[in-house]
Amino acid sequence: MSESKPRDNPYLAHLPPSQRGVGTGSKEITKDPLFGFLPRKVKGDQVRKAMDGDVNPFTKQPHSGQYKKILETRKKLPVFAQMDEFLKIFSENQIIVMVGETGSGKTTQIPQFVAYSDLPHTKGKMVACTQPRRVAAMSVAKRVADEMDVQLGRHVGYSIRFEDMTEAGTTFLKYMTDGMLLREAMNDPSLERYSTIILDEAHERTLATDILMGLLKGIAKKRKDLKIIIMSATLDALKFQKYFSLRSDATAPLFKVPGRTHPVEVFYTQEPEPDYVEAAIRTVLMIHRAEDPGDILLFLTGEEEIEDACRKIKLEADDLLNQDPSSVGPLSCIPLYSSLPPQQQQRIFDAAPPPITKDGPPGRKVVVSTNIAETSLTIDGIVYVVDPGFSKQKVYNPRIRVESLLVSPISKASAQQRAGRAGRTRPGKCFRLYTEKDFMKELEEQTHPEILRSNLSNTVLELMKLGIKDLVSFDYVDAPAPETLMRALELLNYLAALDDDGNITPLGGIMAEFPLDPQLAKLLIVSPEFKCSNELLTITAMMSVPNVWLRPNNQRREADAAKAALTVPDGDHLTLLNVYNQYVLNKHDKNWCWTNYLSQRALQQADNVRAQLQRTMERFDIDLISLSDEKKLFVNIRQALVCGFFMQVAHKEGEKGNYLTVKDNQASQPSLISVVALHPSCGLDTQPEWVIFNEFVLTTRPYIRTVSEVKAEWLIEFAANYFDLSTFPDGETKRALQRAWNKRAGRGDKKSSKGSRQDGSDERLAKKRRTDGRD
């Protein structure tokens, strides 16, 4: 070993000699603020000393003027007082569960403490901290970059879909969405580039976080050098501690930090409220009349309910003001839900209206919101919360393969979260519009994790790609219903993403690389065979963004007329293509969107998605092709759609506009759900015998939405396995298919090669498969 190597601290080998103190005397040594730090054996006083120094330990640059100021506010966070305790527990354990209530500073501070102890930059590794939402990943990364006195995107960065704000080789602390880390795992199943992984907001139990927990538990057994921190709210801690116990007789250690919030007094109703919207409005007005100044947050379930309630509250409040201007102040009522344009969402941060007269009673602000204000958005200054106890929740019924939204009672955890929104700036009050007994006895402890409420075809494909073959015995925090897994496997097998033995096929491997539902990924991959991949790329992008059609309440007729002008009568999918093309032809013009009642936000999003999908297609050499003959093109597009959506086909029965979804009409007893109608927004000018649909929605009755005409012969040609008649219940649908089979037999069975990948035999794609990079 050479004399010039630092003997006492091999972890400084990454530094240039001048900073290692090599050969330049001991003065230089003391200039390195991290000198003497042994990874994962770092003590609190070492860290505090390094933080208090004049030189940034990570950049070796002098600190900026604001650094010390920010550091002083950081030191007041509850988590800061427990730094020594944290560093000790971090040194001694591979997996830690941490609970920190609102205001503890865990999201910003813990990853920094980890960076100081882990010294990831000395090993060419990174510390990752996941967030369920993009805005959180971005804004926390920005804050932490400021706190660490580095430029965002250099030593501290973030990674979210469409934006990688990191620098290879430099970034050692990375905030990212949970979905992004899951994507990375698909090409790096041991997540080798990370030394510590922190899953934040684990109690929210997003699908991605749940899968990551399962993966990390497995990786931790193989990679003893990987440390894992699960950060959550109190209620769930024990569950995670048990799940992550490394020995059967012990749970994972818990690190606990108090929050910094104000007390919230909770009130219940004496009797159950029969009409929660009416009761909510009444309660808001009661607060306005009788309670001290302070803003109100009311939770309702959806856009229509919220707009309606806002109108009524405004009317009644204006009445009160007119009747008694000396004792009641003015009131502003602000709706909040996600489909609202960002500019209007900003209104929730406006100040309450000023008093009408100089010494009159002060004004008050009421925000009427969906669940978005429960987790994603925090509004300061809220003192009163009105909680009717409901929210819209996704439910999945594997038997009929339908995801839908249902207004359901919230959980206790959710009710507590809502109440907490009243105590952010000073002591507050929460009015629950249900009885205490119902709270205790009827509400579930936790909201069911997303994995139990979702269609898992996407997730199953991802897990398969991750090399997890036995999905049933995968170590889930909460295992999904076997029937849900079965449905997913069935779909993936029909799409030829899995072979009959349940192994992922080369095609399935490529499908998994697309950030899309398997059906969409499939049709995109086969689209070059139909010479319309350019168009399918657009249609796929349009189908994976929110609805582009706007229909304001007071301008429905104008909106419908604008839509009619853009409609292609052959099918809604072609209409989507047309809308996007017109948007591009009109140079993404905002005014063009506006006059045509289209959501520019959604179209812009489609544009982003399209570009991302195109990059993925290029990675796999999937050509972008178009046909110049429009008539032929339109036929081919609908044929390619069949290759992905053959399981979402409906057949017309009788002349009343009723359709029967294929295969759901078991035997002689069609289930209620299988009789559907074309959604009124459907642009078809006829009622074709066969249609494919993108969406099944259950509202006033079952509807199918985004519909295109197809031909029976395409079904049996491009999805022969699925339309094997021996698997069909008797009925008109089966007889119609039988006629198509007979006709084909009469023609002589000339099997098309198009869409042949349905049987999973195509090896050509396998050769093209590359594993480099990610998108």
Place this chain on the structure above:
DNA sequence: GAGCACTGC
């Protein structure tokens, strides 16, 4: 003759 809770890749 209709309605998108909220995220994420």
